[in-house]
Amino acid sequence: MQLDVTPEALPGIAVDLQGVRRVFPGPVTAVDGIDLHIAPGEFVAILGPSGCGKSTLLRIIAGLDVPNSGSIQAGPDGAAHRHIGYVFQDAYLLPWRNALNNVALPLELVGVPRTERLAAAANAIERVGLADAMTRYPAELSGGMRMRVSLARALVTNPSLLLLDEPFAALDEITRQELDEQLHQLWYERRMTVIFVTHSIIEATFLAQRAVVLTRRPARVILDHRLDLPAQRSAAIRTEAQFAQQMRVLFEALERGEEKSA
Amino acid sequence: MSARYFTRNVLPPIVPAVVVTLTTELAVRRGWVQSFLIPAPSQVIESLIRDWPELWSAMLNTADASLAGFAMSIVIGSMIAIAMSSAPWVQRAFYPYAVFFQTVPIIAIAPLLVIWFGWNRTVVASAFIVSIFPIIANTLTGLLSTDPALRDLFQLYDAKRLATLFKLRLPFALPQVMTGLRIAAGLAVIGAIVGEFITGAGIGGAIMVSRQQNRVDKVFAGLLLASLLGIALFMVINLISRLALRHWHASEAGE
Numbered sequence: 001m002q003l004d005v006t007p008e009a010l011p012g013i014a015v016d017l018q019g020v021r022r023v024f025p026g027p028v029t030a031v032d033g034i035d036l037h038i039a040p041g042e043f044v045a046i047l048g049p050s051g052c053g054k055s056t057l058l059r060i061i062a063g064l065d066v067p068n069s070g071s072i073q074a075g076p077d078g079a080a081h082r083h084i085g086y087v088f089q090d091a092y093l094l095p096w097r098n099a100l101n102n103v104a105l106p107l108e109l110v111g112v113p114r115t116e117r118l119a120a121a122a123n124a125i126e127r128v129g130l131a132d133a134m135t136r137y138p139a140e141l142s143g144g145m146r147m148r149v150s151l152a153r154a155l156v157t158n159p160s161l162l163l164l165d166e167p168f169a170a171l172d173e174i175t176r177q178e179l180d181e182q183l184h185q186l187w188y189e190r191r192m193t194v195i196f197v198t199h200s201i202i203e204a205t206f207l208a209q210r211a212v213v214l215t216r217r218p219a220r221v222i223l224d225h226r227l228d229l230p231a232q233r234s235a236a237i238r239t240e241a242q243f244a245q246q247m248r249v250l251f252e253a254l255e256r257g258e259e260k261s262a
Numbered sequence: 263m264s265a266r267y268f269t270r271n272v273l274p275p276i277v278p279a280v281v282v283t284l285t286t287e288l289a290v291r292r293g294w295v296q297s298f299l300i301p302a303p304s305q306v307i308e309s310l311i312r313d314w315p316e317l318w319s320a321m322l323n324t325a326d327a328s329l330a331g332f333a334m335s336i337v338i339g340s341m342i343a344i345a346m347s348s349a350p351w352v353q354r355a356f357y358p359y360a361v362f363f364q365t366v367p368i369i370a371i372a373p374l375l376v377i378w379f380g381w382n383r384t385v386v387a388s389a390f391i392v393s394i395f396p397i398i399a400n401t402l403t404g405l406l407s408t409d410p411a412l413r414d415l416f417q418l419y420d421a422k423r424l425a426t427l428f429k430l431r432l433p434f435a436l437p438q439v440m441t442g443l444r445i446a447a448g449l450a451v452i453g454a455i456v457g458e459f460i461t462g463a464g465i466g467g468a469i470m471v472s473r474q475q476n477r478v479d480k481v482f483a484g485l486l487l488a489s490l491l492g493i494a495l496f497m498v499i500n501l502i503s504r505l506a507l508r509h510w511h512a513s514e515a516g517e
Contacts, residue, residue: 059414062414062418063418064414064417064418084418086414086415086418088411088414088415089411090411092409092411092412092415094412094429094430094433095509095510096433096436096507096509096510098509105415105419105429106418106419108429109416109419109420109421109425109429110419110420137509137510138510139509139510157419
């Protein structure tokens with residue numbers, strides 16, 4: 001697939017978490033004292049059991065939730081909202097808008113003029129390989145296509161930080177691998193900072209440069225591992241011995257995380 | 263319209279109507295039922311033809327008042343729903359009074375309405391009072407059910423309150439708003455006719471007078487026109503709903 005790098009694309013920003021703790025009424029401690037430093041342009045996978053507080057952590061980084069204690073620094077000015085792209089567990093498109101207008105929404109909300117935002121949206125849709133589906137409505141798209149539109153919407157603002165919350169979990173295995181490959185390629189060309197929450201070891205290993213494994217709730221970091229794999233990855237890498245070896249490292253950490261609070 | 267569509271969708275509701283009409287006609291002609299209780303359908307049709315100028319202008323009156331009351335309900339009802347959805351305390355403070363509007367017996371306060379609004383506006387006020395609650399209740403439910411993830415999305419891009427209202431919450435509520443309109447449309451006609459029982463105008467007035475004259479055939483002719491008015495309004499709302507939601511909502515998709 002042809003991928004173009006938009007010249008005005010910002011380089012990734014650094015994300016710094018210090019002692020982040022989030023307690024929900026109950027009280028349920030979702031996240032307990034997380035320290036994490038993510039370098040600009042890094043692709044980090046956050047891996048942990050279901051319901052361990054991964055999503056809460058991501059929401060805190062996005063500024064959608066506020067920690068009870070600790071600090072978050074995203075980018076030079078702290079909360080650089082517009083430079084964040086967020087992909088949810090489901091596509092969450094507006095069903096009354098066609099694909100193009102869904103992708104243009106973020107630009108519309110920050111006040112970009114119509115012709116300009118539609119051009120940018122068309123460009124973003126082409127980048128995820130949906131050029132011929134621009135005028136179709138979400139109800140007329142398949143699950144995988146909807147997720148691509150959702151990805152394009154997150155990319156349309158040229159974010160310097162892209163946050164993804166188990167984005168492809170609801171898709172079939174083949175579509176999921178395709179989208180993983182596409183996302184990897186997008187990151188490789190543009191080098192925004194990516195934080196990718198998942199509970200799939202194979203997905204984390206394929207995508208990330210670095211994997212952070214969390215324990216069962218309350219979430220703590222049990223492993224912070226730099227994946228020993230080449231930066232650029234093809235689909236075939238999944239069958240290599242080194243890939244399996246890296247997966248085992250993450251698998252063992254996940255097991256330990258489960259035991260720890262069981 | 264294909265033959266298949268006709269037999270599946272048009273024919274079924276026509277059959278009971280024909281059967282009931284013919285049975286009633288037979289029952290009255292044979293003297294099984296007294297015609298001052300239930301008129302023969304042929305008598306109703308006769309009355310429709312004979313009294314057409316009077317009934318038609320009465321119906322136009324009723325239609326006018328129902329539409330005015332309905333329109334007021336839509337505008338004021340959705341504004342109230344938007345206000346209530348803006349903060350929980352607003353909802354807690356005012357929702358009970360919206361329920362009060364729903365439960366108050368309109369026939370009992372109609373005479374009051376005459377004192378407050380005069381003869382002409384009573385009918386509109388009555389249509390308004392009866393039809394506003396379903397609009398408030400349904401619009402409010404719709405506005406409060408916005409998907410949390412979509413709210414997050416709007417928050418992520420620092421969307422202004424008004425932008426969130428017009429680009430997310432209102433369109434999201436549209437299916438429920440349409441349900442409210444469908445219910446309110448029929449109620450507006452009923453409210454108008456109740457008001458007319460007091461003021462003597464429109465179809466309601468014509469029905470009252472005919473009843474006092476023991477003209478059951480004309481009462482039925484009036485009832486027929488009144489329900490046709492309600493059905494027409496209902497169909498217009500259905501059409502609008504279909505056009506507005508055709509792309510995205512399951513209840514309007516397909517076929």
